[in-house]
Amino acid sequence: MAWHELLSDYTFQNVVIGAALLGLISGPLGCFAVLRRQSLLGDAISHAALPGICLSFIITGSRDLGGIIIGSLVTGTLAALLMLLLTRKSRLKTDAGLGICLSLFFAVGIVLLTYIQGTRNAAQGGLEAFLFGQAAATLRSDLWVMGAITLATLTLLAAFWKQAKLVTFDAEYARTLGMPAAAIEAALTAMVTLAVVVGLQMVGVVLMAAMIVAPAAAARQWSRHLGGMLVIAAAVGIASGVTGASISTLSRGLATGPLIVLTATAIVLVSLALAPGRGLLWGIVKHYRQKADLQSRQLLYALYRHPETPPRTTLGARRTLSRLARKGYLARTEDTAGVTLTDAGRARARQVVAAFEEATP
Amino acid sequence: MAPPGNAEPALSIHNLTVSYHNQPVLWDIELDIPAGVMAGIVGPNGAGKSTLIKSLLELVPSLSGEVRVHGKSYASQRKRVGYVPQRSSVDWDFPTTALDVVMMGLYGRLGWFRRPGRRERREAMEALAMVGMTDFAERQISQLSGGQQQRVFLARALVQQADVYFLDEPMAGVDATTERAIIEILRRLRDQGKTVIVVHHDLQTVSTYFDWLLLLNVRVIAAGNAQDVFKIDHLRKAYGGQIALLGDHDSLMFPASKVT
Known part of the structure; x- marks a missing residue:
């Protein structure tokens, strides 16, 4: 396929724009998740999105992105809250709490998924695509939703930049200055959930955590300031999204989501090895x-x-x-x-x- | 030393009780710290020294108790209180510079939306100069030594221009030069009439550093002027068996002190 043909291809445009939006939101928010040592929270939230997707399908009977977003937000948030509850109230450590939430919600999701498949609903057409993503199914209307979420989240982050930075670095000190640290932390976690939701269609629930962690991990190697780290993470996210989507389209048939993740991981490896000052x-x-x-x-x-x-x-x-x-x-x-x-x-x-x-x- | 006629204590704690799970951490703390002193909080491990500071700052929930800073509730006096947490409480691999950390001390004053500008930068540089860290302003915090990190934390509290300062183990794991520099700055603050309250772990230096002392072990063992509190029977009561090395005479107890 020639380049100009490819560029004017409707599906390719959708996939590339979607992948770029995903990189733009997951990179910066991933930075906060990684710096707050909550990389795996993204993993738990994304796996927990699956039951939400299925429930929304059962209730609405369609795989409309709006319903799916609301469903996965609800179950993703539930999982995060359950994780917090487990680690606060029991003797479980964070990693064990995360592991339990992740597998519990994912198992429920798979059960619901097989239940839906068993009902032979004509509209269910590939709900399992959310496991590993199905970029080619992205519609123009989905892009508007993804774009709106990305814009809103990044605007919020810019407005509360000071608060987000101080709470991430030293939450207790932030509280002594009178900042509502708990609310800001909750907001940051909610934004990670939003980033996960944006990526469900492209990358799928299983690999979405990589899009949270990888751009941030790569960016940390190259930057000395939090602001710079966020910009680089966004660039890495966009670059891997566009590269993965392009390779997938050119190769005809290789899965887009995993290719995006592989590209991001390759950038991480190069950064870990070569970055000046911090590289191996x-x-x-x-x-x-x-x-x-x-x-x-x-x-x-x-x-x-x-x-x-x-x-x-x-x-x-x-x-x-x-x-x-x-x-x-x-x-x-x-x-x-x-x-x-x-x-x-x-x-x-x-x-x-x-x-x-x-x-x- | 506090002027005797100074009516209002800098910090007044009434009936403070804190517990963690099923363990009492602080029990019925009743305390007045006069304004303009350099106060030490001393006690064995697990005595609740850090918890006391954190519960005063409302970082740890307390079961009962009333805390007043210069006569008013802490919540209304936040801007008059500066805090230097333990150095190990944060991840120093955070991507930022020493100057940036110091400017964080001004975020409270800036309110919700204003960004730090040239004025904040200048104030932060002044604070860094006070702790002797001017040359390290643009340095990554991960590349600072332990003592330098502690100075940055102190500078962050200094920009707050507070009246009451809480410091949690500022001398833990720092080099002798830094310890001397920190104590110099704290003395200067006290001489300006501010109240400095320090959790301290080194009994050797207690009597040279502090003019007011709280001996703590879950309860208040003794509190008051340093020379009245720093007595062998008080120490025995606070430390129990952990202080078997001590002799019977006060004068034999701590022959050496690092800073005079």
Whole structure:
């Protein structure tokens, strides 16, 4: 399919715009979820959306997005509240509480789903698509709903930016300043639920948590400020949405939702490895650079203090020797030591000795 | 030291009781802390020192009790109270800078919708200068040492320009330089007439740092001027068996003190 043909394709337009909207809302809200250590809450909420979807279908008899959104909001919120209740009132820890809620609501959802399939309702046409998403079924009217939710949520976040930031960083301190921290936390959780709901059609309940966590995790690697992190997370979300949707359309038949998630995860892996300052690769490079620098200084020190002692012939020592020689600090000799310091080498060694003696009085 | 004629206490606690699950944490706390003192709250682990501060700030629910700050209820005096929580209570990997954390101290004054601007930035820089952290203003908070993080927290409370300051273990796990800097700043606040209330864990330094003392172990063991409270029989009563090292003479108890 040629590019201009693809771009004017009605289904493709819907899918790409939908995926971009999903990235735009899940990225920034995911940042708050991740920073509040509630990444898995998104997972529980999205799984808990399934019974809501089914109930709304049973009640309304159609798979209209409005009803499905309300249904999944209700059960998603119920799951979140049950989780809070369990961890507050029982001895269960947060992870166990989340696990119980997730599986309970998801199991009820699956039971309802098979019940609906058993009734052979003609309109049920692929309700199970919400498990893994069915991007191609996105309608223009769905996009308006998704867009309205995204716009409303991001506007709210911008208006209460200060409060959201302080409550996420230090909720108790926020309360001493007179902020209603509990209400703000509840609002942030509710917004995560909204982001999940926006993604149900595209990505499905099972993989939706990845869209909450992945863009935020990637963005944390690249940013030093909360604002920057949110912008980058939104960009990562949009990029993976559009890329996943494009690959899916071009490949004809590969599932869109999982491809979006895979793209986002790939960006996370690259970020974890490469991001300046925080990336793994950066750490390894820094480690070896520091190690090499320390060995050079130690060897200079030894050669300066004990010129007659020959350096060892191990691989590490020889590598350090040749590094020093390249810098012009060493000259080869014919005596037992084999090497001697040049004038430049002696000057550098004197600095090393002075620094060493200053550090260890 | 508080002027003797100062009628109204900075903090007045009446009949405060707090419990956690089925354990009493604080029992019938009855206390007046005069204005303009540097007060220490001392007691063994689990005595309820942090809980006392948190229940005064309404962060922990209390079963009964009345708390008055300069004669009025805490809720109406919020702006006159500054709080420095324990350093370990937050995640320092949060993506923000030292300056930004200090500006958070001004969010209460800014109200619901105003954003911090140039004036707030300047005030935050002044507070950072007071704690000797000017050079670290734009540093990521995750890259600060423990002592530097504690100074940032102190600066965040300083911008609040409060009259009563609560500090929860500000000297825990900080280097000697930071401890000296913190105590200098707290003394300066006291000398300006503000009331500084500190949860403290190091008995060695108690008598040099504080002029007013609360010895706490679920109940008030003793409270008042530091030299009257810091007595061996009071300490025995508060610490029980945990303080077996002590001799019988007050003068032998703590021969060394870190800061004079």
